[in-house]
Amino acid sequence: TWYEAKKGNYPREQPRSWAERWDAFRKAIWGLLLIVVVMGGIYSGLFTPTEAAAMSAVYAFFIAVFVYKDIGMKDVPKVLLNSANMSAMLLYIITNAVLFSFILTNEQIPQGIAEWLTHSGVGMVGFLIAVNILLLVMGSFMEPSSIILITAPILFPIAMKLGIDPVHFGVMITVNMEIGMITPPVGLNLYVASGIAKMGLTDCSKAVWPWLLTMLVYLMIITYVPA
Structure with missing residues (x-):
């Protein structure tokens, strides 16, 4: 900064x-x-x-x-209308993200990836790298609650088998979700920032790159230094 x-x-x-x-x-x-x-x-x-x-x-x-x-009481209707506009935009994005999540789940894509991870014989280090890549990619196209609902039940038992602390794993997933909120094309926080700043999504995406890289370094530290 x-x-x-x-x-x-x-x-x-x-x-x-x-x-x-x-x-x-x-x-x-x-x-x-x-x-x-x-x-x-x-x-x-x-x-x-x-x-x-x-x-x-x-x-x-x-x-x-x-x-x-x-703001005065006379300004309240305008504020509510602006809030409704912003909410409608975000809800539309979330609706599409949930629809996309349904398609992924229906096609068994996340389950297939998790099964491949289980049978590929990767150790703890490899598993954590694979989980981070999987969640970062999914975070670019889906909203957090859908990702957690789809992946957590599959990845959590594997993490426990490999001896990964459950709290550490939960924190790691949360940080991945945070990064997903500012990665295009479905970064919900990018849409909020775009609406507030009156900037295009492309400009907002360019502006967050330095902080996005910082968060990725932060994610690596969290992943391999649990303490």
Whole structure:
């Protein structure tokens, strides 16, 4: 990030005094409490991560309208319409991704790959490389929940047979899914970024490459340094 900022000669913020920092923190506290609501609710068992997203939307609406007053009640219909447009776009992508997942599952393609992995006699190192490649390729065409539903029941028993820690394997799958969210053509986060930044998907894909490479290095470290 520092390198990209330096290369692009991005503008810098001027240093601030502690009084200014405290004032900024005091004003931001309502926004920062959103993290407490989400993480606190999940860890206390009050709601699931999906429900936490809904709760955070309600909380953000209340704070934006009644505390910070960034938007008035007259702006709410426009905000809801923009949200509906964004949701419709993402739901359309997810629908197609689920359809594609169904075709893959129906043709037994993931199961065939997993069976080949099992009978090819690869060790732990080879298995982990193969899993990463499989999940990265699938992540480019499918959405995360479909990939996990298809691959986890097949790959997990193989991982256990090879003595791979289940938590380590779960983290590895999650990081692969994160990378899949920013890889074209079905990177859901790319579509969100494209909609917000008003940039084409191709431009967004080019812009994320430095971070995508960083995440791939990070994935390799996670894969082979479980601690």
